Amino acid sequence: MYTALTKDALMKMSAKDLKARLKELNSFAENEEGDVLDQILEEADIINGILQDAKARQRLATMASEAGASDDDTNKGEGSNGALDQISERGKKIKNGNTVKFAAKLVSKKIKNALSTAQTVLPSHEASDLKPTFNDVSSLIDRVKTIPLPGGETYQRGYVESYGDGADTSEEGADYNPTEPKFGYVTIKKEKITAYTEEPEEMIKLPDADYDGVVESSVTMAIRRYISRQILIGDGTTSKLKGIFYNPAQENEQVIDPKTDITTITEIASDTLDEIIYSYGGEEEVEDIAVLILNKKDLKAFAKLRDKQGRKVYTIVNHGNTGTIDGVPYIINSACKAISDPATAAGSYEMAYGPLENYELAIFSDIDARKSTDYKFKQGQVAYRADIFVGGSVASKNGFIRVKKAGA
Incomplete structure (x- = not known):
């Protein structure tokens, strides 16, 4: 074993x-x-x-030994003064009109400095790690509800559309008033998501820092970034994730009723957050476990908003990709358009607000990441690939309220 x-x-x-x-x-x-x-x-x-x-070390030791022996032989010789004799000899040749050769480092000071600095004086060092760049994966993928279904093909989720509202008084002996709850369901199909990259084999041999490891992990990161965006903008076509912003053509397939969308916000203002919070949920209560999903540009607009006295309108606490706006949790996701961006067209979705548990991500397989040195062996290329089967959809009736940018 x-x-x-x-x-x-x-x-x-x-x-x-x-x-x-x-x-x-x-x-x-x-x-x-x-x-x-x-x-x-x-x-x-x-x-x-x-x-x-x-x-390589053995070869270098042999070369050093031979070079030492050669120096000893050069310095020997009867009647020879080494370098002085060579200079004298070159002088005679010049006087006689003959051609002589000088080392390149004697022609230019730059050549001399480059040779002495890089090869004989200063050692070269390599950092033992790689400085990462900015995070490009929203934590949304880690906050929605995940359902492990290894080997599955589809997943059906039932939900309650309404509990029924027909209770009333009845005369003695009369029929009871019917109050039938209404149910719906959504079908989640698996989507194959893949990522692939190549690198020259020299990357593996670079010293100290793990360049190869960074390339290998990048395919997995690319898959996570794609899924995190599709949770919002997945178009629901065959074997595609059904994103929060997705509107099926058939009304009976609409988990979120488009009529509930907020379409009155043209810019980030002092009442924007209140408008979103109090527009979500049922008529009898205000939800207290919901999260606002938005673009970073809109978060910036919330932070820059000032009242007439120059004081901040909103208190924002940042924790990287997440944080709170006046105590309301938020998550940044670049798949959202920005209301504060003049280039954003009216009618496009910018934000979503609701409990993240209302979106279910079905995991039909693990991420399978592989490395191969066989493909393009002749070109010396190392290949990396990763794939996963997932599906997703909003799984609660009107589980999120969505914000569209209103026309000016």
């Missing part, structure tokens, strides 16, 4: 033991697959790198 060895453990082994370990890995590989096979290949790459480094 295969048990992985760490790089530190491999570094302590002799060349003979490392070669034996390679043979052992080859036998393991015959009976393994998937992630275990990837680990075996990764360990084999490490061993190969250690052996190559050892050969």
Whole structure:
């Protein structure tokens, strides 16, 4: 049974033991697959790198030894004063009209400085890590309700449309008043989401910093970013996520009634948040567990809003991708258009407000990420791919209220 060895453990082994370990890995590989096979290949790459480094050090030591012997031979010789004799000889050739050659570093000070700095004086160092860039994955994907359904094809979610409202008084002996609840359901189909990238094999060999690891993880990050955006803008076509902003053509398939959309907001104002909060939910209560999903530009507009005395209208607490506006939780997602952006067309969706549990993300498989050095082997390209099967939809009647930009 295969048990992985760490790089530190491999570094302590002799060349003979490392070669034996390679043979052992080859036998393991015959009976393994998937992630275990990837680990075996990764360990084999490490061993190969250690052996190559050892050969390179041995070669360098041999060259240094030969260079020392050559210097000793040059300085020997009867009647020779080394460099002074060479200068004198070149002087004679110049006087006689013959051609002589000088080292390039004597022609230009820049060449001299470049050679001495890069090759003989200052050592070159590499950072041991990579500075990350800005986050481009909204935490929305981690906050909605996830339903693990490995190996499934579809998922049907039933919900209550109304509890019925027909209760009234009845005369003695008369029929009871009917109050029938109304139910609906939504079908969630799986969508295959994929990501692929390539890198030259030289990236793997770069020292210290894990360039290869960053490239490999980027395919998974790309999938997460796509899903996070589709939770809002998924168009619901065949095998596509049904986003919060999605409106089916058939009225009986509309989990969110478009008539409930807020269509009166033209800009971020002092009453914008109140308009959204009190427009959501039933007639008997104000929801207190809902979250506002918006564009960062609109969050900025909330933050910059001032009253007549120059004081901030809203108190905003930022925690990266999330935070609160006057105590109301928010999540930033760039799939939302911005009301505050003049380029945003009237009638487009900008915000959504509601409990995030009202959106269900069905996970039909794990993220399968793989690395291959076989494809484009001739070009020395390393390929990475990742895929997952998911589906999603709003799963509660009018589970979110949506904000459209009104016309000017």
